[in-house]
Amino acid sequence: MPKPIDLRDPSLYNNRELAQLEFNVRVMAQAMDERLPLLERLRYLCISCTNLDEFFEIRVAAVRHLQDLGGPTTADNLSPAAALKLIHEHAGILVESQYRYWRDVLRPQLADSGIRILSRETWNARQKRWLKQYFDDEIMPVLSPLGLDPAHPFPRILNKSLNIVVVLQGKDAFGRAGNMAIVRAPRSLPRIIQIPPDISGGPHDFVLLSAVLSNFVDDLFPGMHVKGAYQFRVTRNSELLVDEDEVENLAHALKGELAGRGFARAMRLEIADNCPKAIVKILLGNFELPENAVYRINGPVNLNRVIAVYDLVDRPELKFPAFKPRRHPDVDGDSLFERIRRSDVLLHHPYDSFNAVLDLIKEASSDPDVLAIKQTLYRAGKDSELALHLIEAARNGKDVTVVIELRARFDEEANIRLADRLQEAGVQVVYGVVGYKTHAKMMLIVRREGRKLQRYAHLSTGNYHAGTARAYTDIGLMTANPDIGEDVHRLFQQMSGLAPAYKLNCLLQSPFTLHKALLHKFQREADHAIEGRPARIIAKMNALNEPGVMEALYKASRAGVKIDLIVRGACCLKPGIPGVSDNIRVRSVVGRFLEHSRVYWFENGGDAELYCSSADWMERNLLRRIETCFPIIDPGLAERVFREELANYLADNQQAWEMQPDGSYVRVAPAPNAMPHSAQDALLAQLCL
Known part of the structure; x- marks a missing residue:
């Protein structure tokens, strides 16, 4: 038997916030990988900066809130003050x-490739004249x-907006x-300005708005002397706090919260490194x-805005090779309903085109035999084609119900x-369940076929975006599959009709059965290991x-179970202890591509099980959200998922x-002597090229 040990010892677990920062370090490492095309490395750098913004807006804000509550410890036994100190050091x-x-x-590498981000001290006379006119x-x-001054107190500074603090000397027109x-730089202004090639002499010459503002700020204060101008940016708490038990209209309450989100509590101040200490102290x-x-x-306090250069520069050789998602061979030709009725269809995005999903809902919207469509939407995107098909279905007399999550962060x-x-358009819209975000990804189509009603379901690990x-x-x-169709039907009843927690045939569900089922399956593997299976x-x-x-x-590890975890982001478990x-x-x-799929495989003594899910193994997903976890029942499809999503990534x-x-x-x-293997490149070569 393994030696007794306290598995709740905080030293066995990573701090959640530092684990999230550690992921951002890996993103930053991608930006520094010389094997990648130059503009892709720029993109990774900007993603790293954007991720850090969100980290302060959400994670740091949560720790600061803990501190406000009187200093309860974090999950790894750190005080909020100690956690914040570590966060700022690592950040x-x-x-x-x-x-x-x-x-x-x-x-410098961008400049060597003909893409110049021109600093103020490098502007020549012609460039400066053009920028002055601009x-x-x-x-x-x-x-x-x-x-x-006393009549003009410090203004409210919008979250993540570009600002210049100016130190002045002299008197204005009123003798003040x-x-x-x-x-303040209005958000209507582009943060990256391209100088015309015939003016600048280079095909891709850009200037940052912050540099233009700093250089010509004197013109805003005629008759006064500008002693210094320093760019700054403040990052604020972006969590929306709505007591759902106390509001009668969630949408109305969220609209009110959204209006003030940009001016919530400050979490971080970024400022030019040459700003005097006295000014920093005031801020x-x-x-x-x-x-x-x-x-x-x-450098620029809003470095992530340099991402605009990626789209403004048409240099395919400096980007990843273009790829076209394949049209899945199993969904070409006849009606999708006929194809799905024959056997399950598996889609692996982005390699398989998302158009198959859009085609299914489009076919359903106009099919006279389709009676009802039920859909969850967490993030749908701007000008969603799927939403247009749902609207068309409602106009065609279908009974359409959409469970839409209003609290999807930053998409509210x-x-x-x-x-x-x-x-x-006549769609019945449900805002989910009070206290639980609806993070499940599912669609259900009910179709009359002869004397019976047939259910068609789509389940996914990702959004309908x-x-x-x-x-x-x-x-x-x-x-x-009738069992899956019945389960999905019951879940929609639960969300829209205050139904009980049904016993499901084969799906697992948060917050009711998924967490318990995972713990049971872990223990089952441990029992198999102990028995030599x-x-x-x-x-x-x-x-x-x-x-x-x-x-x-x-x-389970202590019982002898071999465990491989492919965790793209923050992981608080420590291996190899x-x-x-x-x-x-x-x-x-x-x-x-951003690794987003959730796949769980259990060897189960030789009778393996494979599940896909919308849920990560996080507290919020397993205990405070509505999530789905669905088995891949078809042996061939299960083998495909195992090969493409697990074995491929372990290699x-x-x-x-x-x-x-x-x-x-x-x-x-x-x-030594092993061939280079990139999981994503292998799938691109196999499915798209």
């Missing part, structure tokens, strides 16, 4: 890495500089002594931030607008932090990272 290292790479490597014509008319002013006091929350920046406003559009279906890896299943767990997901799951995995997790390996794959030695027992990651290198 500071990451920020320094981002800007050093931008200044010393990426920007400032006068396009920028100055929309600016409203605000001098700070100048001191400080704030120049910190205004935003009620501690000194360790200021990040002095040698878009989802409210979509809900209004659907309701106006055509855009992300080209950038995220996900698994979708189209099936006419085949026992192994392989799982792929976005994140892992649920304490019960991690403790159960440690127990002697006597605790010797049999656990954790790897992360960061590649061209990756190009884009994979292996977690060490201390929570850090090391890039996986090919073994």
Whole structure:
């Protein structure tokens, strides 16, 4: 028997916030990978910066909220103050890495390739004249500089907006002594300005808006002397707090919260590194931030906005080769209903086109035999084609019900607008269940066929969003299996009609059965291992932090179960700890596409089971959301998912990272004489080329 050990010892687990930052370090490493095309490395750098923004808006805000509640400890037994100190230390290292790479490597390499981001000191006379005219014509008319005095207190600064703090000397037209002013850059202004080639002499010459504002800021204060101008940006809490038990209309309450989101509590201040300490102190006091929350920046404070260059520059040789998702051979030709009735259809996005899903809902919207369509929507995207088909179905007399999640983070406003559009077309819109986000991805179509009603279901690990279906890896299943159809029907009844927690035939569901089922399956593997039967767990997901799951995995490891976890993002479990997790390996794959699919495989003594799910192994997914987990019943399709989504990624030695027992990651290198293998490139070659 394994030696007794306290599996709740906090030292056995990674801090959640630092684990999230560690993922961003891996994204940053992609930006620094010289094997990748130049503009793709620029894109990864900007993604790293955007991820860090969201980290402060959500994760740091949560820790700060814990601190406000009186200092309860975090999950790994740190006080909120101690956690915040560690966060700022580690985030500071990451920020320094981002800007050093931008200044010393990426920007010079872009210039060598004919893509120049021109700094103020490099502008020649012709460029400066053109930029001055651009400032006068396009920028100055929309600016409203605000001098700070008793009549003009410090203005409200919008979340992540570009601002310039200006130090002034002299008197204005009314004889008021100048001191400080704030120049806010309206969001209507482009953050990247391209200089015409005939003016600049280069085909792809760009200037940052912050540089133009800083250079010509004197023109905003005629008769006064500008002693200094320093760009800054503040990142604020972006969580929406709505007490659903206390509101009668969730959509109306969210609209009210959205109006104030951009001015919630400050979490971080980024400011030019040459800004005087006295000015920084004033800003910190205004935003009620501690000194360790200021990040002095040698470069643009909104570096992520340089992503615009990626789209403005048409240089295919500096980007990933274009690919066209394949039209799945199983959905070509006859009616999709006839095809799905014959056997299940598996879609692996982005390699398989999302058009198959759109075609299914389009066919259903006009088919006279289709009686009802039920759909969940978490993120649908702007101008969603799927939403248009749902509207058309309602206009054609179908009974259409959509469960739309208004609280999908950063998509709340878009989802409210979509809900209004659907309701106006006669769609029955349900806002989910109070207290539980609806994160499940499912569609149900009810069709009359002869004397019976036939159900067709689509279940997925990803959203019904055509855009992300080209950038995220996900698994979708189209099936006419009666047990699955009945389960999906019951889940929709639950969400829309206050039905009880039904016993389901084969689906697992959060918050009722999925967590318990996972713990049971972990223990079953442990029992198999103890009895000498085949026992192994392989799982792929976005994140892992649920304490019960991690403790159960440690127990299974101690019983001899071999466990391989492919966790793209934050993982709080530590592998390779002697006597605790010797049999656990954790790897992360960061590649061209965002790894988003959730796949769980259990060897089960030789009678293997494979599930796909909308849920990560996180507290929120397993205990506080409505999620689905569906089995791949067809043996051939299960083998395909295992081969493409599990074995393929365990063999990756190009884009994979292996977690060490201390929570850090090391890039996986090919073994001696081993062939290079990229999981995503292999799927592109197999399915798309």
